Amino acid sequence: MADYKAPLRDMRFVLNEVFEVSRLWAELPALAEVVDEETANAILEEAGKVTAGSIAPLNRSGDEEGCSWDNGVVKTPAGFPEAYRTYAEGGWVGVGGSPEFGGMGMPKVIGAQVEEMVNSASLSFGLYPMLTSGACLSILNHASEELKAQYLPNMYEGRWAGSMCLTEPHAGTDLGIIRTKAEPQADGSYRVSGTKIFITGGEHDLTENIIHLVLAKLPDAPAGPKGISLFLVPKIMVNADGSLGEKNALGCGSIEHKMGIKASATCVMNFDGATGYLIGEVNKGLAAMFTMMNYERLGVGIQGLSLGERSYQSAIEYARERIQSRAPTGPVAKDKAADPIIVHPDVRRMLLTMKALNEGGRAFSSYVAMQLDTAKYSEDRETAKRADELVALLTPVAKAFLTDMALETTVHGQQIFGGHGFIREWGQEQLVRDCRITQIYEGTNGIQSLDLMGRKIVGSGGSYYKHFADEIKAFVASADASLAEFTKPLAAAVQNLDELTAWVLDRAKSNPNEIGAASVEYLQAFGYTAYAYMWALMARAALGKEAQDEFYASKLGTARFYFARLLPRIHSLSASVKAGSESLYLLDAAQF
Numbered sequence: 001m002a003d004y005k006a007p008l009r010d011m012r013f014v015l016n017e018v019f020e021v022s023r024l025w026a027e028l029p030a031l032a033e034v035v036d037e038e039t040a041n042a043i044l045e046e047a048g049k050v051t052a053g054s055i056a057p058l059n060r061s062g063d064e065e066g067c068s069w070d071n072g073v074v075k076t077p078a079g080f081p082e083a084y085r086t087y088a089e090g091g092w093v094g095v096g097g098s099p100e101f102g103g104m105g106m107p108k109v110i111g112a113q114v115e116e117m118v119n120s121a122s123l124s125f126g127l128y129p130m131l132t133s134g135a136c137l138s139i140l141n142h143a144s145e146e147l148k149a150q151y152l153p154n155m156y157e158g159r160w161a162g163s164m165c166l167t168e169p170h171a172g173t174d175l176g177i178i179r180t181k182a183e184p185q186a187d188g189s190y191r192v193s194g195t196k197i198f199i200t201g202g203e204h205d206l207t208e209n210i211i212h213l214v215l216a217k218l219p220d221a222p223a224g225p226k227g228i229s230l231f232l233v234p235k236i237m238v239n240a241d242g243s244l245g246e247k248n249a250l251g252c253g254s255i256e257h258k259m260g261i262k263a264s265a266t267c268v269m270n271f272d273g274a275t276g277y278l279i280g281e282v283n284k285g286l287a288a289m290f291t292m293m294n295y296e297r298l299g300v301g302i303q304g305l306s307l308g309e310r311s312y313q314s315a316i317e318y319a320r321e322r323i324q325s326r327a328p329t330g331p332v333a334k335d336k337a338a339d340p341i342i343v344h345p346d347v348r349r350m351l352l353t354m355k356a357l358n359e360g361g362r363a364f365s366s367y368v369a370m371q372l373d374t375a376k377y378s379e380d381r382e383t384a385k386r387a388d389e390l391v392a393l394l395t396p397v398a399k400a401f402l403t404d405m406a407l408e409t410t411v412h413g414q415q416i417f418g419g420h421g422f423i424r425e426w427g428q429e430q431l432v433r434d435c436r437i438t439q440i441y442e443g444t445n446g447i448q449s450l451d452l453m454g455r456k457i458v459g460s461g462g463s464y465y466k467h468f469a470d471e472i473k474a475f476v477a478s479a480d481a482s483l484a485e486f487t488k489p490l491a492a493a494v495q496n497l498d499e500l501t502a503w504v505l506d507r508a509k510s511n512p513n514e515i516g517a518a519s520v521e522y523l524q525a526f527g528y529t530a531y532a533y534m535w536a537l538m539a540r541a542a543l544g545k546e547a548q549d550e551f552y553a554s555k556l557g558t559a560r561f562y563f564a565r566l567l568p569r570i571h572s573l574s575a576s577v578k579a580g581s582e583s584l585y586l587l588d589a590a591q592f
């Protein structure tokens, strides 16, 4: 496997040339104080060094060794604790954290690039800080001032980690039926009892303490999702002076043996009357969790992109070096026994598909991150509201489309290696295995599609969708004629999505099954259209510069490939959507 090199040039292109993000920062007073283009470039450079230097070398050994469990104690693979310390000491766990409690206060769009780098280096490793920063976000937004002051500084510093405890053996997608109980105590705390499964980073040896965010129900809570509350439950109790006290009544019963992300500890957690503290209001736990979920779901999409990028870096190196057969148009490397496989049309198809999907994904996730920043920091209410609605609309697309495309990408990366792609030492098969979970956790991609179509499209009567579609139409209308080769197919793709959206909104009125029947293909048609917008924006930033620098020539070539070879996929997806739900219900359960 090629050594990982952070794609800094491409990140800078997206931030500075495509989105001119420093203009947005200058408009948002809270960000104008902490970040400008120069600071951002320096941060990304440093993140590139730490992720490539300290973390990437552990990816394969971490996969081979995995985590181990012994009587409740979980050990991460060799090198992980030291690398985590280095990462934490650099301040990277708190990169997006509130400066009031010791975080770096960077915008999400910078955090998104750092996440990409750490997860490209090792997804298993990246999950530990990701869960911690997600937990911090819920604490920051919903916990009491006392809890914030007591927990956030140590978590941002990376001395304590976080976990998110939602899933139970019988309750994954449907959290309304969880059984974990929280009983109020006279001192205002709660006793939390129950079993959670699949808890990422529920137990490990990277930090002094682990702060679990646990969903549970009070004894008199209403049934269903409206009866769920959120609790902060530390592994080790924290004394009033901030020092660590006794062990709390909880433990790790076992860890899972998995297809991938083997260096990430996936734990069964038993809470046996553990002391917990309410975060936010009673019965409003899911809302408090959702604060963190928009960030985490975008983060999972970025995990997919990270794996696609790592796979591409190895595939391109291999395709240039591996010689097999002659080019169909005649020998290219005449001094060699055969040509490098990069001459073959099918290898080029795979490489360009990987490149177009990775770079489209990087631009799209950065775009969504900028909307998160605008929603959080804009002082203009209308602007913040629009950005918030765009985040709501685009988050399920970012989670599901980036990870679906990542599986395709990593499989191409494996295929380019031929038989060697199937052999462990080359590293490509690990990326495929690691990628698979990104389509499943944090809400399966099927559930993301339902969220997009049911809650965001139908639920808003199409108004959230209109923000995005109108923005693309305004871009097309104002674009220079020299961009017509990109804006014409983009305009047609948006018109197609308009029609598809209207079709679904209409059909959903008469048959509730239509939403679920259309949702996955609809989300993918949406994703390809969103990437077409990104590629048109990237083409605009590159056009005219291609003769001076081959980076821009490569951008334009990839944009042309995207429009010619990938965007047309929307037609078959649209036909599937319009085929409706009828054919899904022709068999009864026994006939399958």
Ligand SMILES: Cc1cc2nc3c(=O)[nH]c(=O)nc-3n(C[C@H](O)[C@H](O)[C@H](O)COP(=O)(O)OP(=O)(O)OC[C@H]3O[C@@H](n4cnc5c(N)ncnc54)[C@H](O)[C@@H]3O)c2cc1C
Binding pocket: 164, 165, 166, 167, 170, 171, 172, 173, 174, 197, 198, 199, 200, 201, 258, 266, 437, 440, 441, 442, 443, 444, 445, 446, 447, 450, 516
């Ligand atoms: C490695 C790993 C790490 C994880 N980390 C965490 C963690 O840190 N914290 C945590 O709380 N959880 C975690 N999870 C749990 C994960 O989020 C769940 O597995 C996931 O949300 C799906 O839940 P489930 O497994 O119970 O599947 P189910 O909910 O049983 O779903 C089974 C299938 O049915 C489909 N389905 C369910 N309901 C519907 C519906 N209404 N409409 C259409 N289709 C439906 C699903 O899409 C899926 O395909 C992790 C899981 C794994 C494997």
